Amino acid sequence: MTAVSSIDVRTGTPVAEVAAESTAADVDAVCVRAERAFPALEALGRAGRAAMLRAMADELEARRATLTEVADRESALGETRLNGELTRTCFQLRLFAEVIEDGGYLEATIDHAGDTAMGPRPDVRRMLVPLGPVGVFGASNFPFAFSVPGGDTASALATGCPVVVKAHPAHPGTSQLAYEALDAGARASGAPEGTVGIVHGQEGGSLLVRHPAIKAVGFTGSLRGGRALFDLASARPDPIPFYGELGSLNPLVVTPAAAAERAEEIAKGLIGSFTLGVGQFCTKPGLAFVPAGEAAERLRAAMTAGVAELGAGWMLSAGIHDAFEAGAARLRETAGVSAVASTPDGNGSQGPTASSPVVFAARAGELSGAVLEECFGPVTVLAEYADEEELFAALAGLSGALTATVHIGDGETGLPERLAAALRDRAGRLIWNGFPTGVAVAWAMNHGGPWPATTNALHTSVGGTAVRRFVRPVAWQDAPQSVLPEELRDGPVSVPRRVDGTLEPSA
C-alpha cells in the first residue's frame, strides 16, 4: 500500500504520511456510503442544507490557523493569500446557502390542466432535483476555494448531492483537514454519514470517475489530466456529465486608444495580474495584444522595468515548477518569439522550485505553437499588431478561453463593439479595462468557456448558477399533492415559480 505524504514544497521534504492511496475497496466503500446518504441529505430540505453549509463554513473558520499553516507548507502560497482564500471559501459556502434558500434554482414550473390549441392538457409540474453522489477533483492552485471545500463541493452539497472528493496530491494534508471540517459541519447539522467522503491517489481518482454510484464529476486541473478523466466519464456504460476546467490562454487586447492614454498603467496592471500567485491562476492573462508603434514601446518598456523589480516565487510543487520551466523554454525556442522582460536574479535563487516572471514578445500575425497554449506560471506574451486586420485574424485563430479582456480608450466606440462580438464566442467572461485574475463569487459570475477552457461550456463552476450542474429536471403529471415536492404543491410557496407561463415571485 502506497502512503500519501504531505511535502513541504519549500524544502522538498515529507512532513507526514497523511493517508494511504485508496484501493478499489476503499473507493467502493466511500461511494456506497455516499449513495446511501443521498436520500437523507436531500430530505434535510433546503433550509437544512443551508444550515449545513453555514456549519461547514464555521468549522473551516474554527480551524483557520491549522488549515492555513499546513496549506502554506504544502503550497508555498503564503499565509496572507491563504487566509484570503479561506475567507472566500467560507463566503462561497454561505452564498450557496442563500441560493438554495432563494429557491429560484429549482426552476419550479406549473402548467395547470386545461384546454389548449392541441386539445386537453394534463396538469404538469416540473422542478430540478439532485443527480446523486458527485465526484470532485481538487485543484493544485487553490487548496481551499477550488479544492476539497471549494465551489464544486459547495454547489453539489447545496443541491442535495453527497460529494466524494479526490484529494490533490500536492496538498493531501490540507485536503484531509478540510475534509474533516466539512464532515464535522455535516454531523453538527444532522446530515447523514457519507455526506462527504475522500479518496487519495491517481488510481483512486480514476476508480471514482467510473464508480456506478457517481452521477457527475467536477474537476479543475490540467488539459491532459482532465481530458483523460473526461474520456473515462464519457466511456462509462452509463456516461455521466464531467465538468472539467482545463486550460485557458485568457487573451487580452489593448486598443490603440487605450495604449496611447495609459500604456504604463496597463503594463503595471498586467504585471500584477500575470504574476499573481506566481502566475498560477487559471485566469492568468497569457497573451496580450498591443498595438505596434510608440505606445507599444512605452508599454513594453514599462513591463521590462516593472518585471526587473520582481524576484522569484515558489511554485506549487516540483512538478509544476518543472512544467513551467519547460514551457518557458519552449516559448524561448519558438520562432519569432523574443524575451523582453525578466528578473535580474534569474530562476531558482530561493531554491529549486522557485521560478521568476518572464515576458515574451511576438508579432500577432505570426503566432504559433507554444504561444497559443497555456503555460501555467508567471509568463505572458505581448503580441504586437500593426492594424485591425492583423488583430482580428489573430483573434480568430485562438482556442476557447475562460476570459477575454479588453482595454479601450475613454469614450472609445467602434472597435470595442467589434472586439466584443469577436471575443464572445471564444470566452466565458469579457472584462473591460480590468484584469481577469480574481473571480468574484456572485450571482452573475461565469467561470467556464469553450474548449479547452472547459469540457462543458454550458455551465459555470463559480457563482450562484454553479448549482445547475448537479440537478436535472423531473416532471410530475396529474400527481396527487402528497407525492409532489413541497415547492410544487398548490398554494403559496417560498420559491419563484412559472405558473401557466407567467413568472411569479416567491410568496
Place this chain on the structure above:
Amino acid sequence: MTAVSSIDVRTGTPVAEVAAESTAADVDAVCVRAERAFPALEALGRAGRAAMLRAMADELEARRATLTEVADRESALGETRLNGELTRTCFQLRLFAEVIEDGGYLEATIDHAGDTAMGPRPDVRRMLVPLGPVGVFGASNFPFAFSVPGGDTASALATGCPVVVKAHPAHPGTSQLAYEALDAGARASGAPEGTVGIVHGQEGGSLLVRHPAIKAVGFTGSLRGGRALFDLASARPDPIPFYGELGSLNPLVVTPAAAAERAEEIAKGLIGSFTLGVGQFCTKPGLAFVPAGEAAERLRAAMTAGVAELGAGWMLSAGIHDAFEAGAARLRETAGVSAVASTPDGNGSQGPTASSPVVFAARAGELSGAVLEECFGPVTVLAEYADEEELFAALAGLSGALTATVHIGDGETGLPERLAAALRDRAGRLIWNGFPTGVAVAWAMNHGGPWPATTNALHTSVGGTAVRRFVRPVAWQDAPQSVLPEELRDGPVSVPRRVDGTLEPSA
C-alpha cells in the same frame, strides 16, 4: 454516388429518388454556410427569430396536404395521426416563439459594483448566448414533431443557432419537403442563407457530428445508433454536447388498490397506450407491474380480450418491423415469460411489414434479459408482484427511463409516496393514473431521463426549457453599455432579470 430513395413502406417499392447521399464536400459546404449564417441569425433578435419560427409554422401548414401524403407513404402512420402531428409541430414552433419573446430563458443577471464581505466587487452581468450551428438527427417515429421541423430544430433556431438536419432514411421525401418549408420561412423572415441545411446518408451523419463548425447535436433514435454518435461527439478534439434520446422501458405500476378498483379500465388504457402508433412511441409502457391475485387475473383477462380485437398494423419501415419481430421472439424465448394476449390474425396479414400487438407475462422477481430492455413496437410485459418487497426490489433493478407511471386507488396514501421516491431517480416524468404516451408541449414538460433514456438527463427535448441545451452563459465585467446585449443594459428591459440577487419581472 448513392441515391437516397423515398420508399412506400406499404409496398416496399421506391417512389422517387429524393437526393444523393451527402459527400464530405456536401457536409462541409452546408456546415460552413451554417457557420456563416450564425451572426446574422442571432442579430435578427428575439422578435425577429420569433417571427421566423411563426413563418416556418405557416409554411408547413401551407404544405400540409403534400407533407402528410408523402409522410404517410413513407411511414404508414396514417393521415389522421400525421395531420395531428403536423399541428403539434407548428404549435411547438409557435411556443418557442413565445419562449424567446418572454426572455426568461436568457437568465439575465446583474450584480452591480459594490462592497461585499469579500471586498469591492466589479459590475458583473450574465446572460445565456447561442452556441453556434447545431446538428439535428430526425427520428423515424415522428416524421414531423421529432424530425426535420421538430423540437430540436425549433429550440435551436429559437436561441439563434443555425441548424443542419440529418434526414432520417425512412422518410427522406418528408424530410426534404419539411426542410424546404423551413427554408422558405427563414427567407420570408429575412434570416440569412444557411439558417437551415440538410444532409442525407449515414456517413453524412457521422461527418456532421465531427464537423468543427457544429457546436451541439440533438438526436432521437436507437440506443446503438445514438451511442455510436455520442461516442463520436465525445471523442472530438473539442468534445461537444450530444443530446440523444435513446431507449426507454417506461415502467408502469398498478397498486393493489388501483387494481381492485378498476382493473378493466386500466387494461383498456394500457392497451391503447402500448399499441398507439403501432407501439412506436419512445414513451410506450413496456413493463407493467400488477399485483398478483384476483385483480391481476381480471386485468390480464381484460388485456387478453382487448388485444384479441385488434389487428396488425404497418410498422415504420422493414428494418423496424424485423427488429420488432426479433425482439418479440427474444421475449418469447426468455425464461419465465409467457404470451398472454395476441391477435387472432397473427402477423403479416396486411403485408410483409405489418406487426400485431402481443402481451407477455412474467414474475416481477424474475425479470431478466430481454424483459428489461426496450422492444420498439406493439408489445408490453405484465410483471406480477406478490408483495411490496418484490415490487420495490424489481423497480431497483430497472435502468433509467423517460417516464414512470403509477396507478393508485382513490385517496390511497403510503404506497404512492414510496413509489414516487423510488421512481423519481429512474425517470424524467412521473405520470399518475394516466398513461405515458402523449407528451404535452408545455412550459413544465420534461422529456428526458437517466441513461439509457437519454445521454444527458440534465435537459429536456420537449417543452419551453428545451432551449437551454443550445445556449451557454457569458459574463460581462465592467462593460460599457455599448458592448452589452440590450437585455443587460441599464434601465427597464422586456425580460425578467435577477438584479443584485433579487428576481425582477419583465418591464
